[in-house]
Amino acid sequence: MTDVIQTFVDLGAEVMLPIIIFIFALVFRVKPGRAIKSALMVGIGFIGLTLVTDLLGDAVGAASQEMVERFDLALTNIDVGWPAAAAISYGTILGISAIPIGIAVNIVLLIFKLTSTLNVDIWNFWQVAFIGNLSYALTGDFKIAVYSMIVYQVLLYLLADIIAPYIKKYYGFPNITFPHGTSVPGFAVALVLNWVFDRIPGLNRIKIDANTIQKRFGVLGEPPIMGAILGIIIGLIAGYSVGDILMLSVQTAAVLVLLPRMVSLLMEGLTPISEAAGDFVKKRFPGREVNIGMDSALALGDPGVLSSSLILIPITLLLAFILPGNSTLPFGDYGNIPYLIALMVPVFGGDILRGVIGGALYLVPILYISSWSAPLITEVAQTAGFNFGNASSITALGHGGLWTTLLFVLSSEYLPWVTLTVLLVIFLVCGFFVNRKKAA
Known part of the structure; x- marks a missing residue:
């Protein structure tokens, strides 16, 4: 059984997701031909998203590293990025067990009406495996690690239920939500920050979104022109040659143009499944609403997310250098920054200024937490047999630095059974009231 799960995991998201979408489409009575087409379109869109986000990380990330060398700055914990973090997480027995545990938790919560999210x-x-592995590295207790994974899943589904109306209103995705461990923590932070921003004189009157920029600056506010300008600015700071600056400007322009189109391909594949799921639930569970849980990659085509992310990449590097006590060198997760703020931007109503300020404030604790978690991540990587070259210590900015990681790892260390149980009860009670309110 373990070998079967590992083989499935090794296929990668680009293959796993279409297979899962196809299976769910048949369950929801979508015709086989349409189900195959929808599944393939999801896979094609996901591959396109991966290529474009890799371009973002590689192009702007390389410029950021030039800034490191130019200003002669050094940090000890290398950010290996989410692909390495995923490989490390799935490289242990806890990683293999994360999938059946995750599916079981989702089914139980759906049966008892404690979530309205069906996660595909x-x-x-x-x-989820990442949390479990860090808990085990800290405690050496397998049962505690598994329990932390279960409680963490319950939190993800709770936040996904709360987030769904924001996704529908801002992104226009009906019956879709994002129980995505990298993105949902930012939503909770954004709620607090937005409340603060609304009470700051001056800032509460400024609205800078993609439409505002386009109206004020005309053609200069168009996504390709904005992307090119941002690329030129980043290239100048990095000390690039004229040719390299122009290349970077074209690459950043391409990101702002191509990502929305890749998302449209994903949505083309998902729309029939989402509609069929809604009809399926209405027939069999009258009065019940179920949202399809998807990767927050669907949000990356939004101009507010993209523009804020491009500006935040060099800001992330700047923060890494100026924050006292930080030891994380951002590197592998530059392309993950859009995911970090994907659920912050809807709370800010697409305001790019709030997205940048809020994102920068959010990145401060992320850098500190990723520095704190580096020894645990390094230990898990060694256990999984991960080769990290000449680096003596590694971390993962996009997941190792989240407040949820800090919460669950510390909960696993101090009175773990009590602490995790208290968290579980709180999340279940909240889930009960959130879903009862939706049903009313």
Whole structure:
């Protein structure tokens, strides 16, 4: 059984997701031909998203590293990025167990009406495994690690239920939500920050979104022109040659143009499944609403997310250098920054200024937590047989630095059975009231 799960995991998200989408489409009575087409379109869109986000990380990430060398700055914990973090997470027995545990938790919560999220984003259960592996590295207790994974899943589904109306209103995705471990923590932070921003004189009157920029600056506010300008600015700071600056400007322009189109391909595949799921639930569970849990990659085509992310990449590097006590060198997760703020931007109503300020404030604790978690991540990587070259210590900015990681790892260390049980009860009670309110 373990070998079967490992083989499935090794297929990667680009293959796993279409297979899962196809299976769910048949369950929801979608015709086989349409189900195959929808599944393939999801896979094609996901591959396109991966290629474009890799381009973002590689192009702007390389410029950021030039800034490191230019200003002669050094940090000890290398950010290996989410692909390495996923490989490390799935490289242990806890990683293999994350998928059946995740599916079981989702089914139980759905049966008892403690969630309205049906999660098909199974490949990203590596984020659950990540929590479990860090808990085990800290405590050496397998049962505690598994329990932390279960409680963490309950929190993800609770937040996904709360987030769904924001996703529908801002992104226009009906019956879809994102129980995505990298993105949902930012939503909770954004709620607090937005409340603060609304009470700051001056800032509460400024609204800078993609439409505002386009109206004020005309053609200069168009996504390709904005992307090119941002690329030129980043290239100048990095000390690039004229040719390299121009290349970077074209690459950043391409990101702002191509990502929305890749998302549209994903949505083309998902729309029939989402509609069929809604009809299926209405027939069999009158009055019940179920949202399809998907990867937050669907949000990456939004101009507010993209523009904020491009500006935040060099800001992340700057923060890493100026924050006292930080030891994380951002590197592998530059392309993950859009995921970190994907559920912050809807709370800010697409305001790019709030997205940048809020994102920068959010990145401060992320850098500190990823520095704190580096020894645990390094230990898990060694256990999984991960080769990290000449680096003596590694971390993962996009997941190792989240407040949820800190919460669950510390909960696993101090009176773990009591602490985790208290958290579980709180999350279940909240889930009960959130879903009862939806049903009313």
